[in-house]
Amino acid sequence: MLLDAESVRLLATSLAIAFGALGPALAIGWIGSKAADAIGRNPEAASKIQTMAILAIVFAEAVAIYALVVALIVKFVA
């Protein structure tokens, strides 16, 4: 394996997004499952729980997007 700049850049790009998406993927799954539990327990509060869950999912997703942006910067800019 030739460890020149281009290969290392490709490796860095793919590792950045691969590991960066791991945390948010788990987090979104947890949030979804807890939200489903909560709605199951208390169907009346469904819309509040849904709003809260969507909000939390969006924030978790944003972290994955940060990792994606770093990967893109490594690939195209640096």
Next chain:
Amino acid sequence: MGLAISLRAEPIFSIGSFPVTNSLLLSVLAFLVLAAFAFAVRRRLAMVPGMVQNVAELVIEGALGIMDSVLNGDRRASEKYLPLVFTIFLFIICSNWLGLLPGVGSLIVTQNGMVTPLLRSPASDLNFTLALALIAVTFVNIFGTAAIGLKGRLSVFFNFHGPIDFFVGILEIISEFAKIISFSFRLFGNVFAGEVLLAILAYLVPYVIPVPFLFLELFVGFIQALIFAMLTTVFIGMSIVGHGAGEEGAHANAH
């Protein structure tokens, strides 16, 4: 013809010393589409609504309903903040969906040897998303100041009731900047990644395969517009009450 992916939006021409990029072109087009729609609806307004007015009223009622559920049922507050929130939603969704039309990314211009696309999805340019994020966060602070006064708004950030409250105030300041960054990068990342995905697919397998991904991009464009608008509403709701997110949980527990 090879595959060309550029993180930055490429300038097409210059007005004086101001470079006009391909994403700026498409965002102006989105604005013209929205303005034309607004004028068309305005001309047809009547006490007995026609079809266009019916659809517009349906959409506005839906948006007000969603804002009500976030702002604790206060219809007057929803109506006060609807212009900003709904404009952000309409502009982003129009930009994203116009960016999926054929011709965006494929109509090219050759200028001194370099080949650049004529049109590009506006939200795939960090300038566009950063501008929207700055506008949203600035207005959140303006609305908060208008609702509870300058002292009320500043007391969220500079809270001298104790060491922990002081630290929370510092965190609130940092979180304002984090909101700007997260708003802009969320929209930019989603749309730019979608653009890259579609470009690569069109380069590898131009027939049939890109279709489900175009549907995905349609969905993502709608969701990102919704998320931006809804988060703006949530932050407005938090700023007009005058305390941060932590205290909300404490109040809810106290009941």
